[in-house]
Amino acid sequence: MTSHAPLDRIVAGTGPGLVLIHGTGAEAASNWGPLIDAVRDRYTVVAPNLPGAGGTAPEPDPLDLDHLADRVVATVRAAGLHRFHLVGHSVGAAVATAVAARHPGAVASLVLHAGWVRTTPREAFMFDLWARLLRTDRDLLARELVLTAMGPDLLAALDDAQFAEMAASFTAMLDDRILGQIELDARVDLRDAMGRISAPTLVLASADDRVIPPHHQRELAAAIARAEYLEVPGGHGLPFEDPDRFFSAVTEYVDKCQAREAAAAAT
Template structure:
């Protein structure tokens, strides 16, 4: 187990897999930890990439302070970690919450980001999104992992996946009891505070934006808005719910690997 301490004293858990010359950094969704990327991390490692994963402050095995959350702080944490590891250039791939962190990181350190992959995310915040986020915040304030599970599951998985994989869906319920509700709420608020609308035209690196047809939390229109601003953006859509890396891991892995090799049209 490896930890890095940030300049403000927060312990960040991280993993480095593989020894390739090219590095891919995978950025978690809001309730994820590094384990959630295992299918993608193994796939990329076997293709010869170095893969870096970490739990953001507030997540998994990292510290969970009561205050001090912002997307900019996540960006700083990541940059400090990569500097500590001696990684100067990299590809960023983020899902959901991690997608916005990836975009903000690319804006702050564009000269170091070779490529971007944004999965099931949004760079903007509208009234509909705020209403969905408010439901999650309310569930967190009730301090019930079971209730949070009941609120989030219909938002993050497609009906088909829920119906066909309900034993797996049910097995996730105990994990929601482990969510730090204060950190979770503060992370949601951090996401809602930052609107990157109108700022992405500065990002000239190749970018793959992937949406899911049945994503209820970030429907495809959010991904299309991202692509509209990008000078070098490519759009792809999979038949999945919000957590595409679990519902359609094979499709996501092929899309990402082809993009990294320059084969996405």
């Protein structure tokens, strides 16, 4: 039976709550480290590790978005927060969407990067390839991820040694612990959740995303009542290939929403 215990997490800083949910194969520290350092002077940051990441053990049963959403909220409550801004990248965006739908009163604002409403056959085919490669040849999966997750501008600037170095860094983070995350990617279906999201939302798309292409983010923004849509240059791995661009878009939106929260509380 799956656990409802809080997830392993990073907790840092002081101030209003900011919760950050990482993407497939990443961890809280690798996905969000620079952002945590940049905002810890004004936000209490909670960055959970999903099952199979960091100190969170893989779950014995298939991962479920609603169950993960409740574990994220339990994690945030354990850190002493009851209302928070929420940011998710990739599968973290899917989890964040589920959190905002199941716990609308807790979410002050929502930022979703590289998110999607429902996995289509094209993405299911891709995620099945990821799982097969992870089980058989991690080096080949790493090479596939370099070519699809990174944007074309970055790839065009790499030399032979840099390609090899990037592939090695991908290989180092890949192991069987993340199979559950990949299998969840293949089963995402948030259509029933869309109408229950009440938080102001920024849907952030990378124009050159070849993992979850921008038409998915446009569909996501159209389905959320209070959503804004922003498309920027870059690939699926924008937090890693251009952290300045990614984190500035996130912090600008969260700071704007927090200013509104503070003004409303003062009246």
